[in-house]
Amino acid sequence: MHAGEPGGARGCGARGRQRGQAAARAPGAAHPRHRGGPVRRRAARRPGQPDGRPAPALRHHARPVRARRAPADRGGHAQRRVPRRRCPARRLRHPRRDQLDSEVVPARGRVERPRDRGKFCRSISALPQTVIFDLSINQIEELQSERLRAMLAMCARGHPFYRRRWSEAGIDVASIRDLADLERLPLTTKQELMADPEAFRLRLPELPLYERALWEVLYTTGSTADPTPVYNTTHDYHAYLFQSRRVAEISGIRETDVIANLFPLTQAPMGAFLRSTTNAYAAGAAICAALPGAAHGAFGVHRPLEYAVHMVQVHRATVLWGVPSFVRRVLLRAIDEKADFTSVRMCAITGEASTPAFREELRRCLRALNAAGTGVFDRYGSTELGAFAQCREESDWHNPAPEIQYHEIVDPQTGRRLRDGERGMLAVTHLDRRGTVLVRFAMGDIAAIARSPCPACGRTGDRIVGPIVRGSDLVKVKGMLVNPSALLGALGGVQGVEEFQVVIRRENDADPYSMDEMVVRVACAPGLRAVIEQQITEKSVAAVQVRPRIEHVEAKEIYDPGRETKATRFVDRRSVTRT
Ligand SMILES: [Zn+2]
Structure with missing residues (x-):
């Protein structure tokens, strides 16, 4: 986010302010706009404006006016005052914050479908992408089968590992026509990826530049001291933006949010750290980073815990984004310091397992800080997959992008696919990637899958059903x-x-x-x-x-x-x- 633009001023539009003022004024009183209301009086105090009119340059870029809560307001979410500023794009129609809250925020109960709230919400994250979740599971799987055939054909041409693996097993990959046939392909283990990550990169020189160009490298754990790289081309980066937009839409991250990235600055780029910006870009949200972590290197760029508390305050962050135990540490320190965390409305945690009791503990801390909300979203995900999304707290995890990844629950010994609802190892198949491509990749985590419409939000597609148990020998x-x-x-x-x-x-x-x-x-x-x-x-x-x-x-x-x-x-x- 820009310096000098504290995140507290998220409310947009003179229209919203006029509505609020109109509602508050006494019956029969003149509208403030017609008798030199607060905006004009404030402008009139500015030196050099004798006629009381703000200078044109300031008219659309005035510093935000931070609203103060009246004592009676504290603790009451519905009545909280929202800091507002004049919006640089006044011609756009913006929702009032109270409209957004009632329409978008996922709560413990049922949430409205995105298409239903289009009337008010012009958020980027709410724009058209929801069509897939209106299809039946059969229609989605038909689309996935089509993508699978194309992906496997690419692997047969330019994926060193699978070309060798399938040839050794005598598999004609062209005979894999749909998701049911996919079960005939062997599982890929994490150890195989760690042993030779370069062999998992698609190499097809005939592809257009944006599908080949290396955009970023993320690292996951390795079999030795060196972590394992996962390669993303421009195409994959765009796909992740697409997926993140869905995650934002499902879990209620929106363009008015300010995300505080509390993930550590690690020796090799970690997915959760780098992707925090991608998630913010995709949602249209602002983001700042605290840069905690064990110090290394000569530049002294790591920052202590106190700085994380400071960042949340100074930017009026609304979403705390990090490893659960570190997020809690920040909240505890904020309580100790009596920091102003009233802007925070949600913790989006990932990177290590958390229990319901732990998440309740985070909510307790948020309540102690008189935070704007107490949402705690557990973002199950991985470097190879990206994030899944909960549509409400403590619910299942939606596959946000069935167009680009297919999940199945398998018996890790035989590779046999298990029925929906049975617990086994989660395996992922990429359907539309160009960098590191994985087919039937056994994640190492034990879970179940549901493919019926979500009882909470009605979205179709697959959902991961917990509890998720880390079944591999790797530990966080x-x-x-x-x-x-x-x-x-x-x-x-x-x-x-x-x-x-x-x-x-x-x-x-x-x-x-x-x-x-x-x-x-x-x-x-x-x-x-x-x-x-x-x-x-x-x-x-x-x-x-x-x-x-x-x-x-x-x-x-x-x-x-x-x-x-x-x-x-x-x-x-x-x-x-x-x-
Ligand atoms: Zn749902």
């Missing part, structure tokens, strides 16, 4: 996907260590919602402690980008050969279920 620590074997491999090489053990736990055992903490318990000679601490820290950060806390213990506390057959090197003491 502070929002980073950590590969324990890469970490243990790195720590195993530190000289002078007698025993070591990695423990993932909550920072505060008494507080189940506190941040993750990675502790390395180590046994070594007392004289070596300082050197070994430094080495373990360096190797951990290099291997998994997480800075550990180090505890010195006796060797037998980790491994007592008299009692155990082998040492337990990695212990995760948290619950990892997303419900």
